Amino acid sequence: MYINPEQFSNYATKFINILIDYSPKLISAFLILFIGLYAIRLINRVIRKIMVKRNLDPTLTKFLADILLWALRILLFVTFISKLGIETSSFVAILGAMGLAVGLSLQGSLSNFAGGMLIIVFKPFKVGDTIEAQGVIATVLEIQIFVTKMLTGNNQTVFVPNGALSNGTIINYSMQGERRADLTFSISYDSDIKKAKDILLDVLNKNPKVLKTPAPEVFVKNLSASSVDFAVRPWAKNANYGAVFSETLENCKTALDEAGISVQPFTLQK
Incomplete structure (x- = not known):
């Protein structure tokens, strides 16, 4: 294959001239790339x-x-190719269309993701x-x-979607x-109300798991058709709540x- 030296020289000269003319854009584009990275x-x-300082979940x-x-890398890449003189409008439009399609297909997952972020940032509860x-305790x-x-409590593992969890009511025990047990004891109208109240309060005061502050309460809650209803309200540490609840029922009875x-036969528990 024969190569004309004069023609080759012309091509080389044109390439060098183009490179010289284009070099400022090239240099600035790569400077933006390296500084951006x-x-x-x-x-x-x-x-x-x-x-990490805000104690967000790892x-x-x-x-x-x-x-x-x-x-940030995508933004840098768009800036880099734009600096080189390459048209970016079509590229950005494609990225936008892809983002919209992914967003629509993963709408439920994105809702759960946003809910997870809200839970971790605002911390209505923690591990x-x-x-x-x-509907789950x-x-x-x-x-x-x-x-x-x-x-x-019965050793079942439950997975609750964060979207529904963050948008619903959450009771954090x-x-x-500390937590208060709200119990109701019903006695007959023939019984001595003051004596019954003193007995119930004495049971609460004798239980070492019942907190002294806030003080336990016993008072007449309601006069129903067939009974006098007492509200019995002991306070306990969270770790002792279950024990206080059951012991109060047993000891008061x-x-x-x-x-x-x-x-009365119908002792209400709340």
Whole structure:
């Protein structure tokens, strides 16, 4: 194959001229690329440290940091190719269409993800708390990105979607550290009300698991058609709540029987 030296020289000259003319854009584009990559790493480290200081869940911290990292990288890439003189409008339109399609297909998952972030940021409960939500009373084992993992009292593992959890009513039994048991004892109208009240209060005061502050309460709650209803309200630490609840039922019934006070058949428990 024969190569004309003069023609080759012309091509080389044109290439060098184009390279010289294009070099400012090329240099500035790569400067933006290298400086941008360094800035992205720096921003990512700073954001991670901030989230760790705010005690965010490690899984969420990593996930959010990764999302931020790739979002900044995509933005940097668009800026880089735009600086090189490449048309970016079509590229941005394709990215937008892809994002819309993914968002529509993962609408439920995105709702759960947003709910998980709200739970971790605003902390209506934390791992180890006993909560009531979505018809479930259980202890929180793990707050994941899309679901919250909980363990019920009968050793069943329950996964509740974070979207529904964050938008519903949550009762946190562990947040205050203390809990009140609300019980109702019904006695006959023939019984001595003052004596019954003193007996019930004495039972509460003798139980070492019942807190002195706040003080336990016993008072007439209602005069129903067939009984006098007493509200019996002892306070206990969360760890002792179950024991106080059951012991109060048993000890109050025993004490009333020993005093000859008739307990009506329907003892209400709340």
